[in-house]
Amino acid sequence: SQQGEEDPQALSIQEGENATMNCSYKTSINNLQWYRQNSGRGLVHLILIRSNEREKHSGRLRVTLDTSKKSSSLLITASRAADTASYFCATDMDSNYQLIWGAGTKLIIKP
């Protein structure tokens, strides 16, 4: 079963605009991670945010976490064509080695 659900399922924006994707999850977590996947390829880790953190930045990425709402958002600023990919959130479940993944948001950046 999937723990996380990303929203929207698909997003198409112009190059240079900001892209925001959301992730909701069901149970308490220790950490939440965001990954990117280019078509037909493996996943690449973007950022990890711990349950006691509210916001984290990495380059053009900003991630927020609201544990009271069980949700996270990923903001990509000044989008580029190379950002075209699917973005997944993944959460651990307490005392579990598994990462539980959502179905992802497919992001298309139009030149």
Add this chain to the structure above:
Amino acid sequence: DTGVSQDPRHKITKRGQNVTFRCDPISEHNRLYWYRQTLGQGPEFLTYFQNEAQLEKSRLLSDRFSAERPKGSFSTLEIQRTEQGDSAMYLCASSFGWTDPSNEKLFFGSGTQLSVL
């Protein structure tokens, strides 16, 4: 070091045949994971190794699936008597293993795309 390597990249087989996939993790990584991903979905956990020990296996994994990591380095995933529902991308990932698994980022290979006809 070139990252996590998976072989083959693509495998086409007939229903009922056995298939085996190989994963070579990043050399200093102690933990190795297998995931399965179908089109439009996120990865689904299959199994996890700490060195050569298989510590966790998904309840969803049927007896037709078996994984090994005999020397704590590379790993193989075998599917016996393949079914059409086994068609998916099989992803391998590794991590350092020096802290709580939930604190670690995973390094993924490019996957093996299995098609069962």
